[in-house]
Amino acid sequence: MFRYICKRIVYLLITLLIILTTTFFLMKKLPGTPFDSERFSLLPPEQQTQMLEKYGLNDPVIVQYGKYILNVAKGDFGTSFFYSGQPVSGVILGRIGPSALIGLQAILIGLSIGLILGIIAAWRHNSGIDYFTMVIAVLGVSVPNFVAAALLQYFIGLKWGILPVAFWESWKCSILPSVALSFSVTAMIARFMRTEMLDVLEQDYIVTAKAKGLNQFKVLMRHAVRNSIIPVVTILGPIVVNLLTGSLAVENIYSIPGIGSLFVDSIKTNDYSTIMGITVFYSSFYIFVMLVVDVLYSVIDPRIRLASNGKGD
Amino acid sequence: MKKSKLLALVLAAATILSTSGCGFTGSTGSTAASKTAQTADAGTKSNDTITVYDTNEIRTMVQWAASDTNSFTIMNNVSEGFYRLNASHEPEPALAKDCKISDDKLTYTFTLRDGLKWSNGTALTAKDFAFSWLKQMSADATNNYGFIMTDYIVNGAEYQAGKAKAEDVGVKAVDDKTLEVKLKQPTPYFVRLTTLPMFFPLNEEFVKSKGDKYGLDAGSMIYCGPYVLTAYDPASGSTLKKNDSYWDAANVKVPNVKVRIIKEQSTALNAYKAGELSRVILSSSDVPAMKSNPEFSSTNEFRTTYLQYNLTDKTLSNKNIRMALGYAIDRKTLAEAILADGSAPATGLIPNYMYGNGKQTFREINGEIDSFNASKAKEYWEKGVKELGGTPTISLLTEDDSVTKTVATYLQSEFKKNLGIDVKIDSKTKKARNQLMDDNKFQMAITAWGADYDDAMTYMDLWTNGTPYRGSYKSGTYNGLIADAKKQTDDEKRLQDMLTAEKTLVADDAVVSPLYYRGSAYLTKSNVKNLVTHPFGAPIEFKYASLS
Numbered sequence: 028m029f030r031y032i033c034k035r036i037v038y039l040l041i042t043l044l045i046i047l048t049t050t051f052f053l054m055k056k057l058p059g060t061p062f063d064s065e066r067f068s069l070l071p072p073e074q075q076t077q078m079l080e081k082y083g084l085n086d087p088v089i090v091q092y093g094k095y096i097l098n099v100a101k102g103d104f105g106t107s108f109f110y111s112g113q114p115v116s117g118v119i120l121g122r123i124g125p126s127a128l129i130g131l132q133a134i135l136i137g138l139s140i141g142l143i144l145g146i147i148a149a150w151r152h153n154s155g156i157d158y159f160t161m162v163i164a165v166l167g168v169s170v171p172n173f174v175a176a177a178l179l180q181y182f183i184g185l186k187w188g189i190l191p192v193a194f195w196e197s198w199k200c201s202i203l204p205s206v207a208l209s210f211s212v213t214a215m216i217a218r219f220m221r222t223e224m225l226d227v228l229e230q231d232y233i234v235t236a237k238a239k240g241l242n243q244f245k246v247l248m249r250h251a252v253r254n255s256i257i258p259v260v261t262i263l264g265p266i267v268v269n270l271l272t273g274s275l276a277v278e279n280i281y282s283i284p285g286i287g288s289l290f291v292d293s294i295k296t297n298d299y300s301t302i303m304g305i306t307v308f309y310s311s312f313y314i315f316v317m318l319v320v321d322v323l324y325s326v327i328d329p330r331i332r333l334a335s336n337g338k339g340d
Numbered sequence: 341m342k343k344s345k346l347l348a349l350v351l352a353a354a355t356i357l358s359t360s361g362c363g364f365t366g367s368t369g370s371t372a373a374s375k376t377a378q379t380a381d382a383g384t385k386s387n388d389t390i391t392v393y394d395t396n397e398i399r400t401m402v403q404w405a406a407s408d409t410n411s412f413t414i415m416n417n418v419s420e421g422f423y424r425l426n427a428s429h430e431p432e433p434a435l436a437k438d439c440k441i442s443d444d445k446l447t448y449t450f451t452l453r454d455g456l457k458w459s460n461g462t463a464l465t466a467k468d469f470a471f472s473w474l475k476q477m478s479a480d481a482t483n484n485y486g487f488i489m490t491d492y493i494v495n496g497a498e499y500q501a502g503k504a505k506a507e508d509v510g511v512k513a514v515d516d517k518t519l520e521v522k523l524k525q526p527t528p529y530f531v532r533l534t535t536l537p538m539f540f541p542l543n544e545e546f547v548k549s550k551g552d553k554y555g556l557d558a559g560s561m562i563y564c565g566p567y568v569l570t571a572y573d574p575a576s577g578s579t580l581k582k583n584d585s586y587w588d589a590a591n592v593k594v595p596n597v598k599v600r601i602i603k604e605q606s607t608a609l610n611a612y613k614a615g616e617l618s619r620v621i622l623s624s625s626d627v628p629a630m631k632s633n634p635e636f637s638s639t640n641e642f643r644t645t646y647l648q649y650n651l652t653d654k655t656l657s658n659k660n661i662r663m664a665l666g667y668a669i670d671r672k673t674l675a676e677a678i679l680a681d682g683s684a685p686a687t688g689l690i691p692n693y694m695y696g697n698g699k700q701t702f703r704e705i706n707g708e709i710d711s712f713n714a715s716k717a718k719e720y721w722e723k724g725v726k727e728l729g730g731t732p733t734i735s736l737l738t739e740d741d742s743v744t745k746t747v748a749t750y751l752q753s754e755f756k757k758n759l760g761i762d763v764k765i766d767s768k769t770k771k772a773r774n775q776l777m778d779d780n781k782f783q784m785a786i787t788a789w790g791a792d793y794d795d796a797m798t799y800m801d802l803w804t805n806g807t808p809y810r811g812s813y814k815s816g817t818y819n820g821l822i823a824d825a826k827k828q829t830d831d832e833k834r835l836q837d838m839l840t841a842e843k844t845l846v847a848d849d850a851v852v853s854p855l856y857y858r859g860s861a862y863l864t865k866s867n868v869k870n871l872v873t874h875p876f877g878a879p880i881e882f883k884y885a886s887l888s
Contacts, residue, residue: 058775063407065789066484068778068809069802073501074486077479110397110574111405111482113556122575177606185610192614193607194600195576197364279603282611284365284575288603292397297771 028325032318039314044096046310047303051095054302055088061108061297082108095303104307105300109293115304119286123308125195126273126285132205133270134263137212142259144213145220149228150247160217167214173276176207180280193282204281208274212266216259223255230254256327264320268313365576387887389596390618390868392880393611395603397574402555403537404475407483409879414578414599415537416878419565422450422469422519422534427872427884429693429794431532435464435541435564435587445526445829450534452517457585458543459563466513468541473511474499476538485538488792492530494522525827528834529695529795536793536877540564566592566883577601580882593886612863619864619871624681627861635863638682642691642791642876644799645747647736647853652812653783655732659850660724665734665784666710666853667717668758669751675856678750679743682859686710689846690796691857693875697835702796706839709847710854714758721759735764737785739773744786747855751786780808788858791876796838797825803845803852813851818844 060067060079067075079085083094098105104115148160183203184192191200227233228251236246273287286305293301324331394410403419406412416424422436433439435456440449456464475481477489477496490496494510510522523530533539543562550560558569558578566588567580580597583589602608605623612620622630630636647665649656656662671685684692687708696702725731734755738748748765755763768776776782791798804822806814818841825837845851864871867888872881 057771058769059771062484065774065787065809066407068774068807069487069805070484078482078484081479081482109399111400112402112552113400113574118574121573180607180610185614188614192610192616193602194611194616195365200364280607282576282600282602282604282607284573284601289575295769295771 028322032322035318035321039311039318042314043307043310046306047096047099048092050306051092051303052088054299055091057294057297059297060084061299099303099307104304107293107298107301109296109298109301115300118289118301119304119308122273122284122286122289125201125283126278126287127271129201129204129208129277129283129285130267130270130273132201133208133212134267136205136209137266138216138263140209141213141216142220144217146224146247146252148217148221149224149251150243152225157221160221164214164218164221167210167212168218170210171276172207172211172274173280175210176204176277176280179203179207193280195281195283200281200283204277204283207277207280208270212270215262215266219259219262220255223258224251227251227254253327257324260320260323260327264316268309268316272309272312365571365573387867388594389598390594390871390882390885390887391598391600391616392619392871393577393600393602393608393617395601395621397601398572398578398599399574400555401561401569401572403472403540403542404481405483405555406537407485409877412537412878413880414569414572414580415540415565417565417567417580417597417880417882418561418563418569418583419537419540421536421539421541423531424883425535425874425877425881427870427881429874431535434535436534439531445528446523448521448523448530449514450519450521452519453587454517456564456587458546459568459583459585460546461585462543462546462562463516464541464543464564465516466519467516468543469519469539470511470513471544471547472540472542474506474509475542477509483538485792488533488536488538492523492525492527492533494524526829526834528831529793529797532695532794567597575601588883592883594882597882612865615865618868619862622681622861622863624679627680627682630861630863633863635866636861637864638859638861639873640682640684640692640857640859640875641879642694642794642798643788643858644686644689644691645786645788645855645858646686646689647751647784647855648777648787648809648811649784649851649853650780650782650808650811651851652780652808655728655734656783658724658727660720660727661732662850662853664717664719664721664724664759665755666850667713667720669754669853669855670712671710671855672712674747674750675859678746679856680861682861684857684859686854686856689799689842689852689854691791691875694791694796695794697831702835702838705835706842709843717758721761731761733764734761735766735783737773737776737782738765738767739770739786740767741770747786751855774809777809778807780812786855790858794876796842797822800825800838800841800845811851813845813849815844815849818849 062078076085083091107113107115107118110118144160144163148157151157180192180203183189190203194200233246233250236250273285275287275291278285278287289301290305293305394413396408396410398410398414399408400406400411401414403415406415420434422434422439423431424434426432435452436450437453438451452466458464473489477486477493477500479500479502486500490500495504495508496510498504499506499509512520514520541564546562547554553560555561558572561569563569563583566583566586568583569578570581571579577598577600582592582595586592602611608617608620609626611617649662651657675683675685688703688706688710690702690706692701692703694702696705736748736751738744745767748767752763752765755761773785777785789799789802800822803810803813804819806812821837821841821844825834825841828834828837846854869886869888871885873879874881
């Protein structure tokens with residue numbers, strides 16, 4: 028296991044380098060400079076050169092790339108152009124918290140409701156609750172989260188005044204965005220869990236377990252759920268990354284200072300150092316979560332072996 | 341077992357996040373009042389706080405790095421220059437007691453009020469102005485606003501280029517209370533310039549003691565304006581508290597101000613209805629329903645949106661074609677029916693209410709030089725087509741935001757209706773549009789300019805450098821007029837130069853076709869009085885506001 032993880036970390040670094048390189052050169056193809064172009068174009072040419080030199084933007088792209096990679100290796104992500112002078116790491120760190128909190132809460136809500144709905148639907152296959160779950164699943168997948176966010180804001184925030192309309196001033200402010208984001212998670216998890224459970228419930232070992240005289244609950248929890256959960260863990264990886272790294276639409280609707288809007292804005296404003304900083308963060312997080320998911324497989328199902336010890340497997 | 345461990349881990353992570361890393365900006369959990377919608381008319385929930393919002397982040401609080409209105413707004417309320425705009429947008433002595441102008445109009449002597457103090461108790465002196473102005477003119481300034489001083493102050497440009505020393509620049513602190521400024525040429529609007537954030541003072545000792553950390557949070561700045569910052573986060577907003585050491589504190593009536601960041605129009609409207617905002621800006625679609633609301637009002641900005649023609653393009657180099665396009669646009673319908681957000685139809689390049697001669701505005705004096713006339717449009721078009729030897733194809737470059745796209749579609753329909761031509765719309769991101777214009781790869785484009793200061797020169801100067809962005813317009817007559825206006829000591833003659841220059845640019849040479857002056861329509865809670873919006877610079881002024 029340890030060797031496997033070390034190997035994966037080496038792969039992680041290589042993948043990261045490839046992503047960084049690609050993003051860097053693509054980003055340099057974006058039109059414009061990080062400066063306000065109308066005002067920048069009014070400057071005398073020598074001053075324009077002075078500005079570009081100040082930020083090293085006059086060097087050939089390959090030199091800029093080399094310098095950047097060296098700085099990143101030293102842990103220096105540079106300073107933001109848009110938030111003039113603020114260190115990129117500080118800007119990003121300040122924005123991860125809100126996105127991660129609502130993402131995590133959305134996953135907890137989605138995972139718990141989704142799993143319960145999925146299990147019950149499979150257990151009571153073709154019953155009212157099964158149909159109800161499927162309706163929820165279809166709605167959850169097909170209604171975009173910003174529509175859910177807007178509706179929740181209008182009814183729960185404005186009309187009934189139960190929770191804050193928007194903003195990021197207390198934990199209460201995080202409830203509505205989390206709920207809005209959780210719909211699609213609930214739907215996806217419920218659907219996957221139901222399908223997988225239906226499959227597992229048909230298996231011989233379930234019949235055996237029942238024949239052994241185990242009660243319904245134990246059969247479900249010990250044998251069925253454990254064997255059905257692998258695909259759910261697989262989709263959980265990308266879901267976790269998506270949610271924890273912020274959702275632009277929901278963040279905007281609830282005026283949450285999250286990382287989703289930072290990423291989009293940094294691209295719009297050619298804030299090179301921030302684009303790169305977020306890319307590093309997103310990709311390393313994604314790769315890391317994938318690693319965790321792989322490790323989780325073997326925890327849930329010991330038959331899955333992570334590393335082959337030599338020949339055959 | 342393992343599952344419960346995992347759950348414990350997730351819960352622990354959630355707890356850590358919720359207690360530390362998520363940086364909630366408020367101390368109280370303000371739930372929207374339960375009777376929100378019904379009580380909306382009664383005003384904001386708090387009776388000692390004004391809450392407004394910006395649609396973009398507050399990028400920086402570092403004076404020599406700031407170039408956006410959101411940053412300017414905060415700075416203007418926590419700091420102050422020699423002069424400040426009053427409620428009717430006229431400059432009034434602020435930190436300065438008065439300003440003496442020499443007979444040749446080249447030396448300005450500003451005298452500070454007695455007993456001025458920074459919010460940390462340090463005395464505010466003329467040296468603080470000298471330091472800050474030199475900083476703005478130095479290569480350290482990253483806001484590209486150096487020109488606002490170097491264009492006027494003796495040796496400013498040389499200092500910026502590293503060719504002159506600080507002591508050679510025409511800014512001297514004669515003593516603690518007196519700043520002497522030497523100008524290159526008479527500048528009738530120089531006093532008005534000192535109301536802008538670039539001209540606010542900075543305490544050298546404090547700025548240097550903070551180093552790179554200066555301006556990063558509320559604690560790493562000191563203040564001399566009506567308010568002090570108590571919290572500043574670029575992405576979620578700022579909170580301001582009345583500055584008790586401000587010279588005019590007795591006239592600051594609202595104790596607290598909050599500036600939030602709201603990017604979504606519907607969120608702002610919901611927050612306003614829930615009593616979380618004192619004012620909300622309305623989108624065009626909301627205006628008809630709200631127009632009869634007693635809370636409704638609208639303002640005009642010094643910002644002209646115009647059609648820029650590329651004079652090097654084969655088709656658009658034909659003046660008759662440009663005249664035809666200009667005459668073919670019904671600007672009144674565009675502003676009042678299509679945009680319907682408080683915008684006003686353009687009748688010239690210089691927006692309504694901009695300074696003219698003190699009695700009349702520039703626009704009133706120069707009258708309507710840009711108008712809609714379908715039959716003239718047709719006439720010029722036919723002449724142009726004949727000269728070109730065939731009907732040309734024209735494409736219109738625009739930015740891809742919803743307002744500009746609406747404007748572009750309207751123009752397209754006007755050209756179809758009045759000239760019978762199909763203009764192709766090429767919509768691009770702002771950066772890409774600017775790049776195409778800089779690279780001279782466009783025929784005509786919708787673009788806009790917001791005034792830096794209250795004088796027509798803020799517009800007229802733009803067309804003197806002949807860049808592709810300004811249509812590669814190179815005119816001896818026009819440049820001569822502007823050059824003369826810049827050195828003219830007689831205000832009346834200077835004004836005449838500018839009036840003629842505007843006519844040359846818009847009516848005679850048809851280099852641009854002004855379309856509309858941007859406006860905003862908004863609702864303001866009935867308990868909020870005198871929340872002034874300036875048409876340029878730092879728009880929102882809290883100093884004169886009160887709550888009833």
